[in-house]
Amino acid sequence: MDSKSDGSGFDPESVDVVLRLLWREHLEVAPGRRGPRRKLSVDEIIAAGVALADAEGLEALSMRKVAEAVGVSVMSLYSYVPHRSGLIGLMVDEVIGRTALPELPEGVGERLRMISDLLWDEYHRHPWLVAAQSHRPWIGPHTSARYEWELGALEGIGLDDIAMDHTVALVESHASASASNSINAQKLADDSGVSDVDWWNANAPFLEQVMPDEGYPVSGRVGSAVGEAYQAVTSHRAVYEFGVETIIAGVEARLSAPA
Amino acid sequence: MDSKSDGSGFDPESVDVVLRLLWREHLEVAPGRRGPRRKLSVDEIIAAGVALADAEGLEALSMRKVAEAVGVSVMSLYSYVPHRSGLIGLMVDEVIGRTALPELPEGVGERLRMISDLLWDEYHRHPWLVAAQSHRPWIGPHTSARYEWELGALEGIGLDDIAMDHTVALVESHASASASNSINAQKLADDSGVSDVDWWNANAPFLEQVMPDEGYPVSGRVGSAVGEAYQAVTSHRAVYEFGVETIIAGVEARLSAPA
DNA sequence: CCTAACTATGTACAGTGTACGAATTAAGGT
DNA sequence: ACCTTAATTCGTACACTGTACATAGTTAGG
Missing domain, CATH: 1.10.10.60 (Homeodomain-like)
Structure with missing residues (x-):
């Protein structure tokens, strides 16, 4: 000493x-x-x-x-x-630390969804969390407890340690990125007072002029379908949901087809 | 007029x-x-x-x-x-616009991987792109061409229009988020002169003191496994790869099990 | 009681984005 | 040729930012 x-x-x-x-x-x-x-x-x-x-x-x-x-x-x-x-x-x-870590349900899919939704909700409760991610990620007591809880949800389901870590990282990445999109859009709308749809309506005629239909066959069609389905330019929540489900399907595929 | x-x-x-x-x-x-x-x-x-x-x-x-x-x-x-x-x-x-859009290979997985890798590489070529995402996403000619190309890769494989859009968004989200982690870590190391490992070595004794082993059974074990596998605190590239593969598996599962 | 450690605070510096107004330049109309 | 008028350049100014540094004041230990 x-x-x-x-x-x-x-x-x-x-x-x-x-x-x-x-x-x-x-x-x-x-x-x-x-x-x-x-x-x-x-x-x-x-x-x-x-x-x-x-x-x-x-x-x-x-x-x-x-x-x-x-x-x-x-x-x-x-x-x-x-x-x-x-x-x-x-x-x-x-x-x-303010977000309680709930009891885990049965089933891998249900657990991954619970983790993901917890993150999505948290990001929306504290929108500045997305901007905070460009700072050094220090290891605090609550961050550590969260990580332990997340890993615990995947314990004993058939993933090795590395896969457990990466699966958690994947779910966190996805929740963070889709929440980030959702939050940025919201912030831009608030700050500028122009909503997605307002902006689109104001600029659509111009875009139709410079973007001829034949130049964008697929995205033109898909864009219309998306707009019609959500009555908006996009639905960040729906994109998030789709991603969670796809990721869960991917993890389950990994479980049923071991290396 | x-x-x-x-x-x-x-x-x-x-x-x-x-x-x-x-x-x-x-x-x-x-x-x-x-x-x-x-x-x-x-x-x-x-x-x-x-x-x-x-x-x-x-x-x-x-x-x-x-x-x-x-x-x-x-x-x-x-x-x-x-x-x-x-x-x-x-x-x-x-x-x-500076990134050429290559010919698409055969196979859904191969195509998704090409899109994802193209994004990952681009982020690393221009690390500021991750920070640029908090600004309004304007619709430019090259962004539009990119989107059309991405959707074209999924055309005719059995996804409806909405699923095509959301799949592209998922791949973009994941590439963006994992590249963002990788790039932030790199930038922090560069700016502070302290690498991941250096930081960990300097602070490990303290963390062992405040984080008793029995409090973190799973993350303690997993953390060690990850550290041993990569001889580093983490491997952002490996996390990215794992995510791409999981997402591809999820998309393929969706294709073979239609609603 | 003195000293050494610690806290609180004011000032100062090198930056930032951009609003505003003045000066300059060139084209269009006569 | 001349005047008007739009467009461009640019200097100055303002309200901010994080934080280094020096100073003054307060407390506990010896």
Whole structure:
């Protein structure tokens, strides 16, 4: 043990600051610290960040706004949280922890669907989660519990460890990507005040001019069918459903035809 | 025909500016315009934007840098392009046009794989494409040609129009999401100088402390298996491959078991 | 009580997208 | 040839952003 060791067997200096914050509940409370008493807890900051992002999106989450929300000067935040990106990482684990992990049903398909729907719903409850994915994915307590739960749903059904991991990743990818499409479309409509259909109606005459029918035989026909089926340009929810079902069918095919 | 009509049957005022720029090749050249001769073409600006984004990423694509690259003042750009977001839309269609659409092989699986790989490769050639997806998806000539090609690959194999559209969307979603994971990891490693493995090595002792083995039975085992298989924390490419195969299996299952 | 550690805060910097207005250029109408 | 008018270029300005740094104030340990 070196001089800085607290007997836990790792060098506390080299541990990612955000990581220590993520697991703050699992660490002994810090010993009596000098200096002024802290006005806040990290949790208050995280909660304020989540509220702000829920309400106005991640791009509106500025350190100044968070600071104002918790009633502290901007630079004081930096004594709680190392940077904006780290705060976002903490927010992600926080909201993941807010979603309870339900009992798993019987059947592989039912389980995959439950996982997928849980993610889809969560993304729509916190639309900024899709934009948060371009930041470093830190390993927090709730993220870890979620992963354990997801893998547990596939335990003992006949997939090897690698396939279990990749199947979870596939379901997560698909839920994330289709939710992302759905959410971006919604955000664009909100921000610009122009809905999908409005935009299409305004620009259809122009497109008919530059896109002659004979140049797009298949997509012309398919586009019409889609428009007619949903009475809209597209239905993100339907695309999502179709994807989940296809993926489930693929996993089941893998199970019944082992390598 | 109203006073502003050019005989084409649509009101040119209501057409999205970016849309007109996207289809600029298909429009008659503008009649003699007053004012100073333009120093540039839109294409030069788009090309400069693509070069910049390829080299430094989308967040480094500032109007000031683009302006400097083409040798013009910042605000002059705005006489060519309505805003940064529109420029990005034009860049997207441009790079999509740079990828040739190859002959389609026989077999549904082979075709889906070709489409998917084409997208995966394209994302890795232009990593900023993943970040560009949060902007409005304009309908450009190359995007349309791509969509027509993708649908053409599924024509006549036994899917109805809706299923064709959704299958293409599924493959695109999956390619986009897995490429996004791969690219984000790469970018984070580059920017921070800390690789996946380095980070893990530095923080593993801490994680072992806060994550007791008995709390994560399945993910502990699976994580080890994955680490051993790839000699890395994960293999984005392998996850992608697994997903493509599963999706193909799902589509084939759908084909052999009609509703 | 003094010192060393810690917190809170103000200021400052190098950026960002783009609205606005002024100056310049060239074409169309007479 | 001249005037009008549209189009282009460009400088300045504004409201923001994240965060580095220095300073002042507060508390616990020795």
